[in-house]
Amino acid sequence: MIRQSLWWRSITSLNVALIVLIALAFIAALSSLFPVLPPDAAVNADTRESFLQAARDKYGLRAELYGALGLFNIYRAGWFWAVLGAAALLTLACALNRLPARRTGDAALRWPRFDSFLIHLGGAAIIAAAGWSTQGAWRSDDIVLPPGQATEVAAAWPHALRCDDFSVTLYPDGQPQDYRAALAVLTDGREVLKHELRVNHPLNYDGVGFYLKSYGAAVTLQATGAQGVPLTMHTKGHAQAVGALTLPISPGETHEIELPDLGLTLRLAPSSRSEESLQGGYFAEAVDQSGETIAVGVALPGKEFEVGQATFSLTQGHYVVVQAIRDPGFWPAILGAVAILLGAALRLLGRRGSSARRPSDG
Amino acid sequence: MAEQVTLFDVGVLALLLTWALCWPRPDRWRTRLRALIALSAALSNGLMVAALVWRGLAAGHIPLNTKYEFGLAFIATSTLAYTLIGWRAGWAPLGRVALIVPLLLAVYVRWGIPASQQAIRPPVPALQSIWLPVHVIAAAIAYGFFAVAFGAALPAFFTSPASQVNAADEDEQSGGMGEHVADSGGMPGHPMDWRGTMRLAAQWGYLALTASLISGAIWAQMAWGRYWSWDPKEVWTLTVWLIYTVCLHAYYRPGWRERRVAGLALLGFAAVLFTFLGIESLVRWTAVQSLHVF
Numbered sequence: 178m179i180r181q182s183l184w185w186r187s188i189t190s191l192n193v194a195l196i197v198l199i200a201l202a203f204i205a206a207l208s209s210l211f212p213v214l215p216p217d218a219a220v221n222a223d224t225r226e227s228f229l230q231a232a233r234d235k236y237g238l239r240a241e242l243y244g245a246l247g248l249f250n251i252y253r254a255g256w257f258w259a260v261l262g263a264a265a266l267l268t269l270a271c272a273l274n275r276l277p278a279r280r281t282g283d284a285a286l287r288w289p290r291f292d293s294f295l296i297h298l299g300g301a302a303i304i305a306a307a308g309w310s311t312q313g314a315w316r317s318d319d320i321v322l323p324p325g326q327a328t329e330v331a332a333a334w335p336h337a338l339r340c341d342d343f344s345v346t347l348y349p350d351g352q353p354q355d356y357r358a359a360l361a362v363l364t365d366g367r368e369v370l371k372h373e374l375r376v377n378h379p380l381n382y383d384g385v386g387f388y389l390k391s392y393g394a395a396v397t398l399q400a401t402g403a404q405g406v407p408l409t410m411h412t413k414g415h416a417q418a419v420g421a422l423t424l425p426i427s428p429g430e431t432h433e434i435e436l437p438d439l440g441l442t443l444r445l446a447p448s449s450r451s452e453e454s455l456q457g458g459y460f461a462e463a464v465d466q467s468g469e470t471i472a473v474g475v476a477l478p479g480k481e482f483e484v485g486q487a488t489f490s491l492t493q494g495h496y497v498v499v500q501a502i503r504d505p506g507f508w509p510a511i512l513g514a515v516a517i518l519l520g521a522a523l524r525l526l527g528r529r530g531s532s533a534r535r536p537s538d539g
Numbered sequence: 540m541a542e543q544v545t546l547f548d549v550g551v552l553a554l555l556l557t558w559a560l561c562w563p564r565p566d567r568w569r570t571r572l573r574a575l576i577a578l579s580a581a582l583s584n585g586l587m588v589a590a591l592v593w594r595g596l597a598a599g600h601i602p603l604n605t606k607y608e609f610g611l612a613f614i615a616t617s618t619l620a621y622t623l624i625g626w627r628a629g630w631a632p633l634g635r636v637a638l639i640v641p642l643l644l645a646v647y648v649r650w651g652i653p654a655s656q657q658a659i660r661p662p663v664p665a666l667q668s669i670w671l672p673v674h675v676i677a678a679a680i681a682y683g684f685f686a687v688a689f690g691a692a693l694p695a696f697f698t699s700p701a702s703q704v705n706a707a708d709e710d711e712q713s714g715g716m717g718e719h720v721a722d723s724g725g726m727p728g729h730p731m732d733w734r735g736t737m738r739l740a741a742q743w744g745y746l747a748l749t750a751s752l753i754s755g756a757i758w759a760q761m762a763w764g765r766y767w768s769w770d771p772k773e774v775w776t777l778t779v780w781l782i783y784t785v786c787l788h789a790y791y792r793p794g795w796r797e798r799r800v801a802g803l804a805l806l807g808f809a810a811v812l813f814t815f816l817g818i819e820s821l822v823r824w825t826a827v828q829s830l831h832v833f
Contacts, residue, residue, distance in 0.1 A: 191792055195785060202781035206810075209774045212825045231826075252769050307767065316764070348661050355664055376664035377762050388764040502764035510766060514753045521749060525742045 188267055189274045197264050204260065208251040211243060258308065265304035272297035292527065295520030302513030310506030317501040323395060323423030324494035327363050330501050334385050337363040341371075343392060343495040356392055358497045374499065387499045394426040395496040396459070396478070398434065398445070403486045408438045425496055439487055440466050448475065459491065543593040547611065550586030551645045553579055554618060558642060561634035576630045580622045580638075587615035598659040603675040604666055606815075607657045610648035612675065613815065616683025617641035620740060624687050628736040637690020647816075665830075670758030677751035678776075684744030685783070685811050688737045692804035695733035695797075734797070737804050738790055745783045752776060763830075771821055772831035775814040782807040 187193065212232065218225040232240040232249060247254040275297065277288035288294070315333075322328050322340040329337050342359035355375065362370040362382050372380040380387040399421045400408040407420030412434045424432050424445070431446040444462040458477040463484045465471050472484045478493045557579040565572060591611050594602040602608045621637050662671075755773075756766040767773060786803035789795040822829045 191788065194788055195792065198781055198785045198788065202778050202785060205774050205778040205781060208769070209771045209778075209821060209827075210825065212827055213769065235826075310767075352661065353664060354661065355667070377668040377758075379761060379764065386764055388762075500764060504760075504764070504766070507760055507766050511753060511756060514749065514756065518746065518749045518753060521742070521746045525746060 185270070185274075189270050193267060194271065197260075197267055200260060201264060204251070204257065207248075208257075211248045211251070213252070214250045253311075258311075261304050261307070265301045265308075268297050268304070269301040272301060292520045292523035295516045295523070297520075299513040299516030299518075299520060302516065303510050306506040306510035306513055308506075309509065310504050314502070314504040314506065319390060319498045319500060321425075321496055321498055322358070322360075323496050324397065326421075326423060327366070330385075330387075334383065334501065335364065336369070336383060337366075338387070338499070339363060339368075340497050343497055345392065345495070356389070358389060358392070358499075360387070374497075384503055386502050386504075388502060389497060390500050391498045392495050393498075395423050395494050396426055396445075397421055397423045397492040397494060398443075399490045399492070400436065401488050402438060408436055408487060410434050410436055423494070423496065436487070439485065441471070441484065441487075443484070443489070445476070461489075543590045543597065546586050546590035546593055547645075547649070550583050550590060550614075551642075551649070553583035553586055554614075554638065554641055554645065557583055557618075558634060558638040561631040561638065564631075573630045576634060577622065577625060580618055580625060580634070584615060584618035584622055587611065587618060591615060594659065598661075600662055601672045602659070603672055604660055604662050605656065607648060607652050609675060609679065609815070610644060610652065612679035613682050613686075614641045614644050614648065616679045617644065617686040618683075620680075620683040620687040620743070621690075624684075624736065624740050624743075627739060628691060628732065632694070633687070633690050633736060636693050637687045640686040640689060665762045668758050668761060670754050670761065674751055674754040674758055677747050677754060681744045681746075681748035681751055682811055682815065684740045684747060685779075685808050688740035688744060688804050689808035691733045691737035691740060692801040692808070695737055695801035696805055698733070734790075734800060737801065738787070741783055741786055741804055741807070745780070745787060748776070748780055748783070752780065768830075770831060771825070771827055771829050772814065772818050775810065775818060779807060779810045779814055782810055 212228070212235075214228055215224050218228055228249070229240065229244065232244065236243060243249060247256065251257050272294055275290040275294035277291075317331055320328065320330055320338070322338055324340055324343065327337040327339045339361045340358050341361055343356070345356040346354045348354050357373050357375045360372050360374045360380060361368045362372070362380075370382060372382075374380050374387065374389045376389055379389075398410065400410055401420070402408050409417060409419050410422040411417040412422065412424065412432055422434060424434075426447055428447055431444055434443045434445065435441075436443060442464045444464065445459045448458055448460055458475045461472075461474055461476040461482065462470055463472040474482060476482050476489065476491050478491045481488055481490045483489070557576055560572060560576045560579060563572065591602055591608070594608070594611070603612060617637075617640050621634060621641075625633055625637075627633070755776075759768065760766040782803060786800060786807055789800050789803055792799075818829065818831060821827075
């Protein structure tokens with residue numbers, strides 16, 4: 178019988194359980210005492226070097242030692258997950274040790290330690306789920322949804338998102354009280370779902386969750402050439418667009434929109450310092466390829482302006498930023514924690530009369 | 540706001556009265572004194588809850604957004620836990636230590652938190668979730684029971700089992716202990732059952748803390764798509780949970796059941812206080828971002 182062997186009794190012993198639990202508590206407390214390497218430091222050398230320089234400034238020579246010990250990256254360190262893995266296996270062994278057994282002479286199975294079984298099984302499930310989340314979760318970069326434009330999210334998700342409307346309500350002190358985006362999910366260009374995306378109300382579709390992260394004021398520039406032909410536009414950091422280009426409003430920043438069809442560059446700078454207001458419009462300046470200014474003026478939302486044979490107009494709106502996440506470990510982790518809760522409740526409420534008995538193992 | 544502060548102040552006075560009632564050791568009317576302690580503790584708890592409810596009505600939202608409001612809830616749950624468990628240790632002996640926690644908390648909340656941070660603050664969108672009150676109330680209940688566990692652990696730690704019988708405590712043990720005295724080995728005229736009281740409070744706190752972790756994880760998943768983010772507050776809540784897990788396991792360890800278990804409960808409550816009071820300083824020191832710093 179495996180349960181009677183020395184090694185099985187050892188790994189399911191109370192002493193081993195106490196050692197592992199104390200080690201986990203110590204590591205958890207220790208990990209909070211050090212700054213954490215940003216997640217993208219593994220792929221971004223600049224981020225990593227910037228973090229390490231800040232650590233050197235703070236800790237001096239000890240920074241190298243802390244770094245070598247993995248103290249800036251505990252939650253992703255191999256030794257940390259090795260300890261967690263060992264804890265999961267030991268906890269699972271303790272759960273198996275509490276499976277029902279048939280005593281000699283008993284007709285029915287007895288399960289006198291069901292509460293303890295639940296607690297230990299839940300503990301093992303949580304650690305396993307945490308590992309699954311760490312290895313199997315996928316998180317997109319920030320996805321900017323301009324107003325009214327379909328946006329591809331990821332190659333693995335065969336749909337597109339479109340923000341049809343956005344509204345924000347503010348408290349008197351200017352803090353956001355609520356903001357919501359009316360999203361549409363498109364498949365092959367066809368609308369298949371509408372959803373009002375809010376904080377705490379994510380969109381879940383086809384295995385991916387979408388979370389509203391932030392929003393900002395945006396302006397859409399529409400440009401047509403002679404006889405109303407849509408013009409091609411592109412600007413640094415944005416994809417090329419034909420006919421309409423949406424830009425976030427950044428106070429103090431000048432947008433330079435190249436118009437290859439016209440051989441011009443259009444410079445737009447917000448005249449207002451407020452991200453929420455375009456009342457003052459944009460200072461607009463058209464420059465030809467030699468750098469000479471050929472037109473200058475103030476462009477107001479809703480009013481057309483012309484440069485040569487081209488006609489432009491500005492529309493005010495909002496862009497929203499969402500993040501797409503797929504995390505297979507969430508529900509297993511919650512189920513594991515609920516098992517612990519149920520087990521602890523059963524132990525407290527159902528077995529108080531016998532709770533002082535000492536079990537032979539952990 | 541003024542009414543809420545008045546309710547709070549009267550609640551603190553009731554709390555102070557409860558604590559004061561824990562010190563006399565009368566020969567004749569000890570039963571009446573116990574009833575008075577229980578009544579006063581319940582009154583204090585009711586006033587603290589009323590202060591929170593009043594604040595919520597004035598704010599138009601559930602008032603659990605700030606450290607001040609959580610402090611109020613912590614005081615309320617500490618008195619609640621004492622009201623529910625006080626009978627287990629004869630009211631007065633437990634109250635002498637356990638009620639110091641809500642009293643000191645009341646001083647901190649009333650005078651330690653700047654007035655600007657005591658003001659009602661409307662909830663940002665992330666805080667507008669049904670899971671917020673579940674998460675925070677469960678955490679406050681856990682802290683309240685851990686405070687009572689601390690109140691039992693301190694005398695358990697500093698009193699050797701053999702010397703726990705003394706004239707001061709013996710008179711308290713002769714009533715109100717019920718069947719659970721026998722459950723943990725203590726009997727009228729026998730050593731005070733600090734460890735049994737501590738364990739019972741720690742078990743209730745553990746249950747509530749687990750519920751708080753679950754509801755917090757669900758809320759975080761709904762709001763940010765990440766049920767666990769190694770936020771310093773999360774890490775320290777996990778540390779607290781692990782310490783009490785050790786504590787509840789160690790109860791079964793031969794040789795640990797006496798002082799070491801009590802020591803673990805004291806360590807656990809130190810971690811609770813650090814989680815409540817120290818995270819902001821830790822976050823500033825490590826320059827780690829935290830969603831739990833108000």
